[in-house]
Each structure stands twice: as C-alpha cells, then as structure tokens.
Amino acid sequence: MFTKSILTAAALAVALPFAANANDGQAMQAATLNVDASAFTTNELAQIAAERGDTRKAERAARIQAQKTEVPGVTNAGRDMQAAILNLDPANFTTNELAQIDAETSALAKAERIEKILDEKSGATVSTSGVKSLTVEYVHHGRDDA
Structure with a gap:
C-alpha cells in the first residue's frame, strides 16, 4: 500500500507541471500572431498562421471573429x-x-x-x-x- 502511495505521488509530481502548461503552445502561437489566445481555438490559430502575409492573417482572424459574433436572425x-x-x-x-x-x-x-x-x-x-x-x-x- 505504501509503495502504491509513493508511486502515485511521484506520478503526480511529474504530471502536474505538464498539466499546468497545457495551453502554453496556444499562448505562444497567439503571441506570435499578435492575437488574443483566449479569443481563438488552437485550430483557428493554425488557420490564421497558414495564411501568407500579415494582411491575410489579419483578415482571417477578423473573419473568424465575425463568424463567432454573427447574429443568427440576420441573414446574408x-x-x-x-x-x-x-x-x-x-x-x-x-x-x-x-x-x-x-x-x-x-x-x-x-x-x-x-x-x-x-x-x-x-x-x-x-x-x-x-x-x-x-x-x-x-x-x-x-x-x-x-
């Protein structure tokens, strides 16, 4: 029983730092793209990063944000x-x-x-x-x- 407790504690000690930094990659990618990490998913950040040139990246980010804030009652x-x-x-x-x-x-x-x-x-x-x-x-x- 004591051995299991020690192994569990050791596993937690190793895993906790990684769990705390789960979104560091997303934050780093958002910082590189000059956008708010909390406003975009990892997939959306990848879509923005795939665009060529700062103007196209900004347009993609704006398009993603516009889709999120789109009013359902108004059609296009x-x-x-x-x-x-x-x-x-x-x-x-x-x-x-x-x-x-x-x-x-x-x-x-x-x-x-x-x-x-x-x-x-x-x-x-x-x-x-x-x-x-x-x-x-x-x-x-x-x-x-x-």
Whole structure:
C-alpha cells in the first residue's frame, strides 16, 4: 500500500507541471500572431498562421471573429445559399454553425449536430424549429438471421 502511495505521488509530481502548461503552445502561437489566445481555438490559430502575409492573417482572424459574433436572425447571401443546400432555415443558424453541420459525413451526424446546436441555443429544451425537413436513410447491409 505504501509503495502504491509513493508511486502515485511521484506520478503526480511529474504530471502536474505538464498539466499546468497545457495551453502554453496556444499562448505562444497567439503571441506570435499578435492575437488574443483566449479569443481563438488552437485550430483557428493554425488557420490564421497558414495564411501568407500579415494582411491575410489579419483578415482571417477578423473573419473568424465575425463568424463567432454573427447574429443568427440576420441573414446574408452566402449563409442563405448554404442553408438552402442543407435544407435549413438560415435565420436560425450562423455561418459557422452551418459549416459545422455541413462538415458532418452522414445524415444522422448532421441531424445530431443540428439538435446539439439548437439545444445549446435554447438551454435545456430541444427545439427542431430550425429544421425544415430531414430525412435519414438507413441502408441495411447484412444478414437478418444473425
């Protein structure tokens, strides 16, 4: 028992400094890009860093921030088109949310993403008012006698 306690304490002593510095890379990348680390995810920072030239990096950062602050009730042509392709009401989703839905690979995953987004917006109540219609097709590829 004593040996286990010592091993656990040693493991914690080694792991804690690494856990405390989990976002140092993100902070360093944000500092290099001259942006606020708390305003962007690691993925968004990578997107900004991938741009060539300071002007394009600043434009990408501004575009990401604009998508985060976009008002769902106000529509634009690009969002309208993307929503039409997904058969959704554009007034209920931001461009970023529509992109998340579109990135899902199956109809079921898209439906789950829609439900999650609407659930987050409405609190504890799940509303499907933003969905015009959704058909999930299931194709059985196997034996029924299993």
